[in-house]
Amino acid sequence: MDVEQAGGIADQAQIDAYVGVSSNGDTTPDVQYLDAFATAIGDNRDKQLTTSSSFGNELNGFGRGGLSETASEFNDAINLVFEQAAIQGTVIFNAAGDSGPYEVANKSTNLPFPTSEYAVQVGGTTLPYTKIIGGQLVQVKKERAWGDSYSQGTVTKPTVFPGGGGGFSTLNPTPAYQLGVPGVNTYNAFNMLKYTKGGYLVNPDPEMISGTHQGRNVPDISGNADEKTGYGVYITYKAGNTQVPIWMNAGGTSFVAPQMAGASAVINSGLKTSAGFWNPQLYKFAVQSDTPFHVLDDATMDNTNLYYTGQPGKVYNQATGLGTVDFSKLFTKFNAQQ
Numbered sequence: 001m002d003v004e005q006a007g008g009i010a011d012q013a014q015i016d017a018y019v020g021v022s023s024n025g026d027t028t029p030d031v032q033y034l035d036a037f038a039t040a041i042g043d044n045r046d047k048q049l050t051t052s053s054s055f056g057n058e059l060n061g062f063g064r065g066g067l068s069e070t071a072s073e074f075n076d077a078i079n080l081v082f083e084q085a086a087i088q089g090t091v092i093f094n095a096a097g098d099s100g101p102y103e104v105a106n107k108s109t110n111l112p113f114p115t116s117e118y119a120v121q122v123g124g125t126t127l128p129y130t131k132i133i134g135g136q137l138v139q140v141k142k143e144r145a146w147g148d149s150y151s152q153g154t155v156t157k158p159t160v161f162p163g164g165g166g167g168f169s170t171l172n173p174t175p176a177y178q179l180g181v182p183g184v185n186t187y188n189a190f191n192m193l194k195y196t197k198g199g200y201l202v203n204p205d206p207e208m209i210s211g212t213h214q215g216r217n218v219p220d221i222s223g224n225a226d227e228k229t230g231y232g233v234y235i236t237y238k239a240g241n242t243q244v245p246i247w248m249n250a251g252g253t254s255f256v257a258p259q260m261a262g263a264s265a266v267i268n269s270g271l272k273t274s275a276g277f278w279n280p281q282l283y284k285f286a287v288q289s290d291t292p293f294h295v296l297d298d299a300t301m302d303n304t305n306l307y308y309t310g311q312p313g314k315v316y317n318q319a320t321g322l323g324t325v326d327f328s329k330l331f332t333k334f335n336a337q338q
Contacts, residue, residue: 001233002050002258009262012269016046030074034081037092041085047274049085050093050261051119075114075171082118086277092119093260095253096219097165100147100306101318102193102200111167111218117175120278121218122257123305123320124164124225125296131228138228145296145319146226147306149192149202158199163306164225164253166318169216177280181287183314184217186210188299189307206301219321220282221293223259227251260325267331275334285333286315286322292329293322 003015018040020032033051040049069077085092097112115121124146130139131151138151147163178184189209193200224230230251236243268274275281286293296303297310297317308318316322 001254002261005231005255005258006050006262006265009259010265010269013262013265016040016043030069034074034077037078037085038081041081041088041090044088044090047089047268047276048091048093048261048264050258051095071113072171075116078114079116079118079172082114082116086118089274089276091261091264091276091278092116093122093257093264094119095165095257096121096123098124098162098225098252098254099160100163100165100304101167101308102160102306111169112165115169115172115216115218117172117177117216117279118277120260120282121165121220121321122253122260123166123219123222124251124253124256125222125320125324126226127224127229129229133228140229140302143224143296143324144298144303145222145305145309147192147304147319148226148228149306151228155201158196158201160199161193161306162226162251163304164219164222164320166219166305166308166321167217168213168318169218172216174214174216175279177283178217178316181283181316183311183316185214186212186311186314187318188309188311189318190301190304190309192301192304192306208299217316217318217321219318220279221260221322221325222296222320223256223324225251225253225256231255263325263327267327267334270331271335272338281334281337282322285330290329291315292326292333293324294326295323296320297323 003017007015018036020036082092126140126144126146128140128142133151134153136153149161174185190206192203192206194203227249230249233248233250236245285291297312299310299312303310305319311317
């Protein structure tokens, strides 16, 4: 999927695919993930890398792997490798997750791993659409944060709802490039879901919550990730001895992250040298009058990632980050710096 999505945007790109496999019989995902990125970054062949998989949340699941390291120690190892990429001028795009701030079906609002400041964290939006779903008219009138608590009808059994990852990292502090940007470390939210054993139900009487919080703010930028407005995918599955081909609608921030890597390749193809590590530049551009971002700042329940929503007049919010990208303007910004 990474190769298809990146190549669909940058159709003239030469794409290297690194697959994390163990060379010593160790099957823990921690080792495979770290080794794959250490190899790709050490090779220094590519100026954009993408990881489209989210591996559990920050404190439970990935980053523990049955090994002796703690989640914090493994986070430090990932940050060190990703920092090397930033120094080399390579930008990494990471999918911010597909369950809003609720990566697992429990009370926690931990974000998916990794939330490194040395990667562009990519969130999700929903494009405008009108559809009859399950006999119910569902209408989204303008692009919004991806947080679908509304198209599934009446939910009576606890479930995990789809939405773009966003919120505050538990393991990583607020990076310097985010500090001072309006909206960072402040938030608006709605308690749209209520936890019950095994998952969430829709809260019939949600309240607006505002406050402050510290930590790496996620995401940085966002793009269309809702399967309702997403992407046609051609797959085959095995039925007996027959391979059956089908088209299906699919979505997720795992589509958007490699698309961003493809866009980065196109941008770099028009520059004298690569744009390098995006993040400090993105936040600098975002506070300029001719920003290359479209901020989705409505503070309503129609613009949540299942919890966080917009902050009117602010540059940043934890539902969609700096917003969606005008890549033509972004190229002009990068080009002007050179």
